[in-house]
Amino acid sequence: MAEKKQQVKVPKKKASRREKKDWVAGYLFIAPVTLGLLVFYIFPFIQNFWFSFNNVNKFNMATFCGLENYSKMIVDTELYQTLWNTLKYVVITVPVGLFLSILLAALLNSEIKGKSFYRTIYFLPSVTMSVAVSLIWKWIYNGEYGILNAILKVFGLEGQNWLSNQSTAFYCVMIVGIWCSVGYNMIILLAGMQGISKSLYEAAAIDGAGPKDQFFHVTMPMLTPTIFFVMITSIIGGFQVFDTIYMMIGKTSMAYESCQTMIAMFYRYGFEFGKKGYAAAISIFVFLIIMVVTAFQMWGQKKWVNYD
Structure with a gap:
């Protein structure tokens, strides 16, 4: 033994x-x-x-109702329209904002005069209160005395009520969202570019790579972790957009239904209609969507993000 x-x-x-x-x-x-x-x-x-499993009144008195709120969501046509608006906002603003952020970061990473001034100017919208930004842009888009219509009249073009027109209101909100996010994302991407070792560019130059080849074969591959981070935060922010819509599009506007996002719908049911149980179910639904999208991104990043 x-x-x-x-x-x-x-x-x-x-x-x-x-x-x-x-x-x-x-x-x-x-x-x-x-x-x-x-x-x-x-x-x-x-x-x-x-x-989300209760009927909750304005005094937060809850009455258990099981899956009733979730069953209402399945047959709620307003929810599907709102989800489509939110997805459209994310699909348009995230790629456009990311492209503009990379472009500005690349320009500010080059040898140009007044880089500090341009960085400050582009970053200002990110540190300005979203309410103030929304009110300024609402004034710009105003159909009667807005700056945008005044500029169009100078060139002989006819202005319109941008924020009350169902075909233009949501795109006006998207422009504001992109304008607010580009500066912040640009700073993050610029930091990522400046963190790339200069020896990689020197080696590429020795091999005969020009500025264009260095950007696409050195900068972009080494910047993919930063791009991945910016993309995730931008998508999450896109699903949570609310303040610009609330401030720029009036609740009585004909264009509100075409601009309403998931968080805006959550706010209306929770704080205006007093249906906090249904509003809670909407927020849980948004949380699940964000979690699934983020998990899919975490799985897919292995194929294109370079951590070497």
Whole structure:
């Protein structure tokens, strides 16, 4: 019979007084953030998930109704129209915004005069309150005294009510969304470009690669992790768009139905109609869509994102 190996028990080392103080200090440092996450994120999410299975009145009195709210969503034609509006917003604004961000980042990464000035100008919309931006653009698009119509009249073109026309209102909102996001994404992409080693460009130049070849065969492949990050955050932001629509398109406007997104619909049912249970179900539906899209991106990034 084989001899059993005797396990040697290593005595646990007791923590010293200084180590205990470090632990206490560490927990105290993370306590504010942890409490903030619990109070403002985790608890509201759990409560919202519970509300989606209840009929909730304006006083947050919940009556359990099971899957009734979700069954209503299946036959709600307004939800499908709203989902289509949201998908259209994401499909148009994300690629266009990403392209413009890469273009601006590449220009500002080159040797041009006044780079700091241009960086500040392009980044300003990102740090300006979305409400203020929306009101300014609403004034620009105004059909009676807007700047856009005034410019068109100078060239002999006829203006129109851009924000009340169903065929143009949503695209006007998209332009504002792109204008607000390009500066922030540009800064992130510019940081990614400046983090690429110059030795790669020197090696490409020795092999005879010009500026165009260096951009497409050195810059773009090495920038793919940053592009992937910007793409994920832009898609999530696209699904959550609300403030520009709420401020620019009036609730009584004929174009509101063609501009309403999922979060705008959630707001109306939750805070205007008082149907918080159904609104909670809508928000859970949006969460699931974002989670599925993000998971698909995480799976697909293995084929095109270069981490070397």
